Amino acid sequence: xxxxxxxxxxxxxxxxxxxxxxxxxxxxxxxxxxxxxxxxxxxxxxxxxxxxxxxxxxxxxxxxxxxxxxxxxxxxxxxxxxxxxxxxxxxxxxxxxxxxxxxxxxxxxxxxxxxxxxxxxxxxxxxxxxxxxxxxxxxxxxxxxxxxxxxxxxxxxxxxxxxxxxxxxxxxxxxxxxxxxxxxxxxxxxxxxxxxxxxxxxxxxxxxxxxxxxxxxxxxxxxxxxxxxxxxxxxxxxxxxxxxxxxxxxxxxxxxxxxxxxxxxxxxxxxxxxxxxxxxxxxxxxxxxxxxxxxxxxxxxxxxxxxxxxxxxxxxxxxxxxxxxxxxxxxxxxxxxxxxxxxxxxxxxxxxxxxxxxxxxxxxxxx
Amino acid sequence: xxxxxxxxxxxxxxxxxxxxxxxxxxxxxxxxxxxxxxxxxxxxxxxxxxxxxxxxxxxxxxxxxxxxxxxxxxxxxxxxxxxxxxxxxxxxxxxxxxxxxxxxxxxxxxxxxxxxxxxxxxxxxxxxxxxxxxxxxxxxxxxxxxxxxxxxxxxxxxxxxxxxxxxxxxxxxxxxxxxxxxxxxxxxxxxxxxxxxxxxxxxxxxxxxxxxxxxxxxxxxxxxxxxxxxxxxxxxxxxxxxxxxxxxxxxxxxxxxxxxxxxxxxxxxxxxxxxxxxxxxxxxxxxxxxxxxxxxxxxxxxxxxxxxxxxxxxxxxxxxxxxxxxxxxxxxxxxxxxxxxxxxxxxxxxxxxxxxxxxxxxxxxxx
Numbered sequence: 001x002x003x004x005x006x007x008x009x010x011x012x013x014x015x016x017x018x019x020x021x022x023x024x025x026x027x028x029x030x031x032x033x034x035x036x037x038x039x040x041x042x043x044x045x046x047x048x049x050x051x052x053x054x055x056x057x058x059x060x061x062x063x064x065x066x067x068x069x070x071x072x073x074x075x076x077x078x079x080x081x082x083x084x085x086x087x088x089x090x091x092x093x094x095x096x097x098x099x100x101x102x103x104x105x106x107x108x109x110x111x112x113x114x115x116x117x118x119x120x121x122x123x124x125x126x127x128x129x130x131x132x133x134x135x136x137x138x139x140x141x142x143x144x145x146x147x148x149x150x151x152x153x154x155x156x157x158x159x160x161x162x163x164x165x166x167x168x169x170x171x172x173x174x175x176x177x178x179x180x181x182x183x184x185x186x187x188x189x190x191x192x193x194x195x196x197x198x199x200x201x202x203x204x205x206x207x208x209x210x211x212x213x214x215x216x217x218x219x220x221x222x223x224x225x226x227x228x229x230x231x232x233x234x235x236x237x238x239x240x241x242x243x244x245x246x247x248x249x250x251x252x253x254x255x256x257x258x259x260x261x262x263x264x265x266x267x268x269x270x271x272x273x274x275x276x277x278x279x280x281x282x283x284x285x286x287x288x289x290x291x292x293x294x295x296x297x298x299x300x301x302x303x304x305x306x307x308x309x310x311x312x313x314x315x316x317x318x319x320x321x322x323x324x325x326x327x328x329x330x331x332x333x334x335x336x337x338x339x340x341x342x343x344x345x346x347x348x349x350x351x352x353x354x355x356x357x358x359x360x361x362x363x364x365x366x367x
Numbered sequence: 368x369x370x371x372x373x374x375x376x377x378x379x380x381x382x383x384x385x386x387x388x389x390x391x392x393x394x395x396x397x398x399x400x401x402x403x404x405x406x407x408x409x410x411x412x413x414x415x416x417x418x419x420x421x422x423x424x425x426x427x428x429x430x431x432x433x434x435x436x437x438x439x440x441x442x443x444x445x446x447x448x449x450x451x452x453x454x455x456x457x458x459x460x461x462x463x464x465x466x467x468x469x470x471x472x473x474x475x476x477x478x479x480x481x482x483x484x485x486x487x488x489x490x491x492x493x494x495x496x497x498x499x500x501x502x503x504x505x506x507x508x509x510x511x512x513x514x515x516x517x518x519x520x521x522x523x524x525x526x527x528x529x530x531x532x533x534x535x536x537x538x539x540x541x542x543x544x545x546x547x548x549x550x551x552x553x554x555x556x557x558x559x560x561x562x563x564x565x566x567x568x569x570x571x572x573x574x575x576x577x578x579x580x581x582x583x584x585x586x587x588x589x590x591x592x593x594x595x596x597x598x599x600x601x602x603x604x605x606x607x608x609x610x611x612x613x614x615x616x617x618x619x620x621x622x623x624x625x626x627x628x629x630x631x632x633x634x635x636x637x638x639x640x641x642x643x644x645x646x647x648x649x650x651x652x653x654x655x656x657x658x659x660x661x662x663x664x665x666x667x668x669x670x671x672x673x674x675x676x677x678x679x680x681x682x683x684x685x686x687x688x689x690x691x692x693x694x695x696x697x698x699x700x701x702x703x704x705x706x707x708x709x710x711x712x713x714x715x716x717x718x719x720x721x722x723x724x725x726x727x728x729x730x731x732x733x734x
Contacts, residue, residue, distance in 0.1 A: 110525075110526070110529045113529060113533070114529060114532070114533055121526065121529075121530070150525070151525055151526035151529070152522065153522065154521035154522050154524070154525030154526070155518075155519065155521050155522030155523075156522075157521070158477070158517070158521030158524075158525055159477070159488065159518035159521070161553075162477045162480060162481060162488075162518070162553045163488070165481070165551055165552045165553030165554075165556070166480070166551050166553050167551070168551060168552045169548065169549050169551055169552070170537065170546075170548045170549070170550055170551075170552060171548040171549060173552060174548065179537075180537075181536065181537045181538040181541065182536050182537070182538060183536065183537055184532055184533050184534070184535060184536055184537075185532045185535045185536070185537060185540060185555050185556050185558070185559060186528075186529045186533050186556065186559065188537060188552050188555050188556065189532070189552050189553065189555065189556035191552070192552060192553065
């Protein structure tokens with residue numbers, strides 16, 4: 001298994017990641033504490049899709065004292081948004097609503113440009129607009145949500161990035177990200193820009209504000225550095241809450257890739273494409289023949305359609321019945337796939353309508 | 368001898384630098400070609416204070432075809448401006464007037480912050496304003512001169528800096544500047560920001576414009592990288608013209624330092640301070656006693672007062688007479704020092720008056 005901000009591959013052992021990265025698992029006690037404030041628990045919490053954190057208890061301590069946090073998450077624009085990308089954002093939206101807090105959403109439009117040999121800024125800018133539509137479509141409140149676009153907002157960001165950069169040596173990024181001397185100086189500097197949104201609201205407000213970063217676990221190496229540096233600079237260490245990856249259609253292992261259409265459902269895929277992809281590519285935990293499946297039953301724990309339903313079917317009872325019926329052989333692979341297709345298409349129909357409406361709203365989210 | 372953008376020490380052999388850096392000496396043929404356009408030659412050219420260049424013939428070729436260049440120079444704000452700093456700026460002003468061209472003046476206010484452990488941005492910002500007054504006092508035309516302040520103008524600069532940074536590896540900056548793994552990632556990235564003013568006018572105009580950079584020779588390692596990278600990105604290679612350093616009061620070797628008041632005359636020193644410093648600290652090429660001096664004569668080639676007069680006494684005949692009279696013993700060290708003091712104080716009186724007036728003009732130079 002390999003998990004870095006730029007590569008996720010192999011079969012991922014999330015418990016091992018908690019140990020390796022030095023994060024805390026989200027336990028029932030913490031869930032109960034969250035529920036006290038939110039009234040209910042998001043399915044991503046109930047199902048441990050958000051499974052790990054740093055300093056979430058501290059964030060709640062401060063919140064309970066009346067010291068509200070802000071949320072920070074982001075999207076490095078490149079290629080199309082797939083439904084795996086939406087997972088941390090949907091959860092962020094829920095947190096924004098439940099805690100009534102501000103969100104700073106970073107679009108580091110230089111990152112992929114610096115890391116991909118052939119990518120031009122022209123291509124990134126097209127994707128950026130497209131990606132923003134997907135974020136807005138999830139329903140973020142423009143009054144409480146600011147988009148930070150690195151190249152556009154560098155007039156605000158570069159100076160604090162230098163404050164951060166001064167505390168990070170090449171040795172540090174070498175160890176954290178596996179860089180060597182052949183890496184370009186933009187890649188080397190970049191992590192400083194990714195740290196900035198964790199303090200920019202504090203800088204603008206002239207006082208320290210706690211920051212909570214919901215993100216997929218692969219970004220943790222950046223924020224490990226952020227926590228170390230920001231403390232030295234007199235800021236709070238940002239807290240974080242980490243999700244697993246929505247597995248690729250092709251089966252467990254790695255994460256979905258924007259550049260491989262057979263592993264991902266894009267947010268703009270039409271109903272027919274979704275059905276074709278799921279039917280054709282979704283890795284199955286079923287038996288080779290219907291007869292055998294009825295007799296031996298399927299394995300939902302490795303079946304991608306079932307796994308995806310744990311992300312998109314909010315009803316726990318329904319989900320449980322899919323699990324049991326698939327395991328017993330009552331539910332066939334084709335039927336399970338159809339349940340997923342229906343769920344996804346219902347979700348995407350709404351998302352795509354919101355995405356159209358988002359076209360008029362982009363500027364409302366600008367600084 | 369050591370000459371890097373951050374350290375100049377030892378006795379400097381400028382001919383050796385030309386060979387080591389791979390620049391071209393400024394010869395009489397080139398001077399004649401410049402004179403064709405300027406009518407006269409600035410004393411800094413006549414006296415080979417500007418002694419070396421890259422691609423100056425190409426700049427003149429383009430100029431003669433009607434393809435005007437722009438000038439780019441700068442000041443990394445930190446501490447007080449001393450008269451050594453003024454040398455490239457005074458010459459830049461002359462070039463601006465004679466060729467009637469635009470000037471982009473960079474204030475990389477993050478550079479010294481990144482390179483000096485204890486320096487804060489608060490201190491840099493104070494110095495920045497102060498330093499700008501010295502630049503404006505030299506009489507630059509605000510209609511043809513733009514100030515680029517890195518942290519303020521990063522909204523324009525960071526994106527092209529990323530284009531540049533993508534083409535520069537850590538190996539390159541390691542070799543060019545002697546960095547190692549303990550350098551911070553802001554220092555490593557910085558050279559990309561120093562390259563940007565060489566292309567920003569081209570980017571804003573949407574067409575390639577030749578760039579000429581007058582600067583002291585220690586900055587050449589930056590622009591060597593710029594030339595290599597910008598060509599790869601489809602821009603012109605920036606041309607440059609290089610000055611020697613005004614030697615420190617304490618004698619030949621190294622360059623003047625803002626942080627050592629006994630080696631430098633600041634632009635804000637009053638007449639009495641100037642006199643005291645010169646009389647007390649200026650390294651002398653004279654003999655230990657008046658009698659011996661009258662008999663053996665002094666050595667103007669190592670005498671700092673004489674060296675400084677080559678920068679500040681515009682009249683060639685006067686300068687020649689000082690040289691001859693000091694060498695013959697007719698002119699005593701105290702008298703030579705007084706000639707310098709008078710010259711400097713006359714210059715500084717005017718500069719300080721202009722510096723006061725500059726306080727109302729700063730914003731006129733902003734982007």
